[in-house]
Every structure is written in structure tokens, then in C-alpha cells.
Amino acid sequence: MRSEHVHPPVAPGPRRGLLATVVLAVLCLPLSVAPPVMPRLILWAWERPEDLRFLEGRAADVAFLLATLDLTDADVHVLPRRQPLRVPPGMALKATVRLQMLAGSSLARFNSERLEALAQRLDGLARRHHDVTALQLDFDARASEYDAYVDLLQRLRARLPPGMPLSITGLASWCVPGGWIARAPVDEVVPQLFRMGPDAPVWRARFARGLPRPCSGSMGLAVDEWQPVPPGVSTLYLFNPRPWTPDAFARAVAELRP
Template sequence: MRSGQLRKAFAAFAVAMLMLASLALAFKKGRAVFIEPTTAATITPSNQMPRVVLWAWERPVDLHFIDPRDTGVAFLARTIHLRTNEVVVRPRLQPLDLPEGTEVIAVARVESDQRTKPDLSAQQTDELAAAIAELARLPNVSSIQIDFDATRSERTFYHDLILAVRTRLPASVALSITALASWCSDDDWISDLPIDEAVPMLFRMGPDGRQIRNRLASGEEFPSRPCRNSYGISTDEPLRNLSAAKRLYVFNPGAWTEISVRAITDSRR
């Protein structure tokens, strides 16, 4: 086979594999992950989402057994890399199996390349905002969540990004971010952002973790207003005495099982 034909063959193979991966995301075991595009998406305001939301990261995730009445899913929809003047979008390629009617939050994970640091230009802001806002077009998505561990030097860029995303989203789609616990307390810079929710990440917190846990256990609220409606925890760092009135986002470094999900939902009743 000639080199030109070989390149075309490899290109066709790559396209076919990408299509198969997309199909694997959309369907598994005969159940639709999302409602068909011809069906109206279920728009749920942030304060009406289920009180338990499971994070589903980039690996095959089977949650067909959850009860959509009390459990929602925040799934990693895109990982977006920033390098020099580029915005590189990597879509989810792993299957996600959910029962129909599940309320879903589309998560965009943003990462800055440490070797070729991003310019953080206005053009990058616009391109990144467009890539994130596009997730609102997915069926049954009621909210967009941005997961970006912005450094101090990236905060102005992140602030402008959130403004740009919010202007691109319909009013019916909520905007959420994950937040380092310090952003919610002594290093608050997010209170004036146009977001519906900031989820305090109460795991892998570092030196201040014990103090923050003790303050929450004593009934204290975070000073930052957007952080007062939810918690983000991990199954391998359980926390006690958290308010049952707040929404609980849960990350699992392993695989979700019916038993592990039931333990969480039962604890919130």
C-alpha cells in the first residue's frame, strides 16, 4: 500500500474509532445515557437538583441502578487543556450508563499546561468559554460545572472566563464551579461571580484541612456565599456531621457500586 493510501486508511480508522467511542458514551445495554435529542431536555434549577450528586470521571461508569428521584450525576464531559495560545478540547470517550430521567450536570475540566504555559489572552478566554457553553446543548443537561484549580496568577483569567460563559448560557441552565476550600473561607475571591453554586472540595485539602473540617463539624458556615449550599467529598475521606440540608457531591476514586451509592443516599435521609 502506498504511503498516501496508508495515511488515508489510518485516518479512516481513527474516525471510525472516535465514532464508536461516541456511541459507547450515548448507549450501553440498550439504555440511553441521555434522553434522545428529539425529547425536550429536563431543565432543573440548581436548588431543585437531587440532594446527592455523584461525580462520574473519565472511565467506564455504570450507574444504571441509581434512583433519579434522589441522585443526580455530574459527569466529566470535556477535558480542556490550555497551552501557549491554544485551547485543546478532549471529549469524553468512556461509556456512561444511567437510567432515563437522571438529572445530569456536564463538567468541564480545565488544565493549564505546566511546560508551555498558556497566554491567558482574551482570545483564549473566548475560545474556552465557547467550548464550555457548548455543553448546554447536550440533552438532559440542567447545569454546567467548571473544574479549574486556578492559581493566583490565573484568577483574573478565570473571573473573565466565568463572565463569558454565563453570558453564553441560557438563563435556564445553572452555572456551578468546584472551589478549593480556601476560596470559600480565608481566601475568598469568588463571592461576586455570576454563579449559582461553588462546591467546596473537602478532600485532598492539605495543611488547613483539619481546621476546616472542625469548623464545619461545629456548625460554622463558609464566609463565601456561593459555597454555602453544597459540599464536595470523596468516599476515601468521609466526613461526619455535615448538614443534610446541603447538596452532597461525591467523588469515588474507585468504581461505583450499588452498595456504595446506597450507603451515601441512606446517610442523607
């Protein structure tokens, strides 16, 4: 039914012009954009004397080299950390264990018994220190060793205390969609995007918009090879070729500030 209500005449032109001016002014206002959140920092403390007590009260954690395991087709030689590590009282630590296959040997030739024994040894190293809250393996597995490495990680996962996170470092080439690393039963993959050789620009350009899962959350950088941190990285591991100092830490934080 047609309404018999009589509408008032349309306002003259100047009112329309005023409305357009208000809309334009609103569109020109700066958008409220949330500032980028700086990733959580974890300092790698490698095999050398490290005094990190200056981290007390600072937003940073520590992953220290606990031991290096030299592996052959017949034996495992454990080299425990020999250098002092000083950290603030009560700091929770992540223990990193470096696995090294000696020349002519391969993890692919480890049978089930040897993989189980290696997992047991790694579990024992992690449990030896009451202040260790997470375990990280650093192993540059070759393509022929991928299946054996996944097998080892599965066995280790079954042995670790309930709730203890398991982390591994990784090569840039592992972080591709559909790669083998997706089968690894770990809580974290840390691609080390430094010391990558002549292919470094290719990988950095490839990851500029973010890393694919499961490599998307964490990343490793060296303080002498700074590069932009890809989006999606919430945890950043920092490697320093020299001992950490308050000044070195401050410079690292300054590099990361937007």
C-alpha cells in the same frame, strides 16, 4: 378609682404545689425537634465506565465528566469523554468540564479574544448534549488566575442558554469571608473538602459550624474520606475513587443518615 370588689381568699399552699408540679412536668417533656434533612445527593461520574442505572427511583442526580480541556498559552486541546455512561432513562444530567493548565502556562496570560473563544467552546460542549441541564467547571485556579477566571465565567454566563445553571468546584481556601470567589457570576460553588493534604484538619474545624457564602449551599466529599457535613449544606456531591455500585451508594446513604 379603687374597686370595692372583694377578692376571694388565696388558695392554700397545696394548690400552689400542684401548679408547680404541672409546670415542672411540662418543662420536662421532650421538645419536638424536626429531624435533620439529608442533603440532595449528586454522584460524580468521572472518566471511567459507569453504570448508574440502579439510581432509577432513588433520590440522587449525576454530574458526569463531559470533557477535559488541556490549556496552554497558545492552544486548547479538548479531550472528550471516552468511557460509557449509563443512567436511568430521562435523568437530567449535570456536565462537568475539567480545565487543566499545562506546565508553564497560565490563564492569566489569556487575552480577551482567547477568553471569549474558550467561553464559546465551553458553551458549545454544554449545548451538544440535549440531556444536560447544568454546566460545572472544575478548575484549580491559582491566585494569579483569579481575575482571568472571573472574566471567563462572565463571558460563559453571557453565552449559556437562559436558565442553565453554572456551577464551579472550588478549593477550601477559596471559601473565606470576603474572598475573590464572591465575584464569580455562578449559581453554585462546590468546595471539595477532600484530598486536602496536611491542612485538612484545620479547614474541617474551620467549617464545622458551616461554610461562608457563596460556598454555604453545596459541598463535595469523597466516600473514602467521610466527615460530618456542616450545617447549611443542602446539596452534597460525592466522589468515589472506584466505579459506583448499588452497595457503594447504599453505604454512602447510610453514612449520611442521622
